[in-house]
Amino acid sequence: MKEEVIALVSGTLFGIGLAVAQMTNPAKVIHFLDVTGAWDPSLAFVMGTALVVSALAYRLRRMTIPVPTRIDARLVGGAALFGLGWGSRASALGRRSPRSRRARRRS
Amino acid sequence: MTEFTPGSAALGGLIIGAAAALLFLALGRIAGISGIVGRALVPGDGESRGWRIAFVLGLPLGAALVSAVAGPLELTVEASFPMLVSAGLLVGFGTRLGSGCTSGHGVCGLARGSARSLTATLTFMIVAALTVFVTRHVLEGISS
Numbered sequence: 161m162k163e164e165v166i167a168l169v170s171g172t173l174f175g176i177g178l179a180v181a182q183m184t185n186p187a188k189v190i191h192f193l194d195v196t197g198a199w200d201p202s203l204a205f206v207m208g209t210a211l212v213v214s215a216l217a218y219r220l221r222r223m224t225i226p227v228p229t230r231i232d233a234r235l236v237g238g239a240a241l242f243g244l245g246w247g248s249r250a251s252a253l254g255r256r257s258p259r260s261r262r263a264r265r266r267s
Numbered sequence: 268m269t270e271f272t273p274g275s276a277a278l279g280g281l282i283i284g285a286a287a288a289l290l291f292l293a294l295g296r297i298a299g300i301s302g303i304v305g306r307a308l309v310p311g312d313g314e315s316r317g318w319r320i321a322f323v324l325g326l327p328l329g330a331a332l333v334s335a336v337a338g339p340l341e342l343t344v345e346a347s348f349p350m351l352v353s354a355g356l357l358v359g360f361g362t363r364l365g366s367g368c369t370s371g372h373g374v375c376g377l378a379r380g381s382a383r384s385l386t387a388t389l390t391f392m393i394v395a396a397l398t399v400f401v402t403r404h405v406l407e408g409i410s411s
Contacts, residue, residue: 164321166293171322173286174298174370175329179340181279182272184330187343191269193392193399198268205276206283207373213284214298214378217291223379224295228366231386238365239372243391245357247398248350251406255347 181206190250269343287375294318299371300326301362365391 182188183206192203287298296318307319334340346354362368365387367376372391376384 163294163315163318167290167296167318167321168325168328170286170290170293170298171325172329172332173289173325174283174300174322175326175331176333177279177282177284177286177329178326179279179330179333180282181276182269182341183279185269185341185343187341187345188269190345190399193395194403195396196400197403200269200271202269202272202276205273206280207369209277209280210284210287210374211280211378213281214287214291214374217284217288218379221292221295225297227297227381229381229383231383235365235383235387236390238361238363239387239390240365240394241357241361242365242368243361243394244398245354245359245361246391247395248354248357248402249346250399251350251402252345252347253402253406254349 177210186249189246193247194250283370283374287370287378290322291375297371297375298322299367299375301359301368302366302371305363361391 178184182202188200188202191198191200194200290296290298303319303322306314307316307323310316310319330340344351358368362371365372367384367387369388369391372381372384372387377388
């Protein structure tokens with residue numbers, strides 16, 4: 161039970177962080193990936209600061225769960241597929257008119 | 268076109284880092300969203316769903332809290348519905364095959380100094396950037 165509560169708090173914090181960082185907006189991510197276009201480096205700042213804080217945590221406690229260390233085709237292939245999917249959200253292919261659709265989400 | 272917002276990006280990142288730190292320091296778990304979602308849905312032998320489901324429920328809750336305080340969240344969808352479906356399939360499959368995503372590899376893995384995560388992160392970043400480049404700057408004349 162305590163495990164679930166901590167996980168809920170962590171997930172909620174994570175969600176708050178994503179929303180504050182505007183990573184909930186697909187356009188922010190796509191414009192980070194659009195390096196030759198109207199580039200928005202914000203995502204790098206998000207990842208950079210998150211990384212620094214996490215690194216502190218990893219210094220304070222040892223990893224107790226075993227994790228694989230081999231760099232293999234599954235890792236690279238999987239990452240490539242993820243990247244392809246992630247980047248393909250820049251495409252309006254399949255829409256009748258390729259205009260971006262602005263949607264304001266209500267809470 | 269989106270504005271460069273270093274302040275909110277850094278603040279959000281700090282909070283994300285704190286969330287990952289909490290999960291690790293308190294439960295010894297890695298805040299890799301794709302893995303948590305994947306194993307919440309299809310747990311492996313001996314893997315508990317409870318904390319994973321709780322974590323996943325927290326994500327939209329956190330975003331909702333922010334919008335309750337700061338107003339509706341800006342959200343611009345540039346992809347067509349068919350592209351979103353295929354993108355989702357690729358992301359879901361790819362992150363499970365590659366054992367992680369931007370949080371698992373990009374934040375947690377790099378924070379641990381994992382060579383595997385560095386390889387994965389560079390791969391998906393480069394492939395994603397190339398995909399956007401081809402989509403935006405090569406195919407744009409063709410995709411109407």
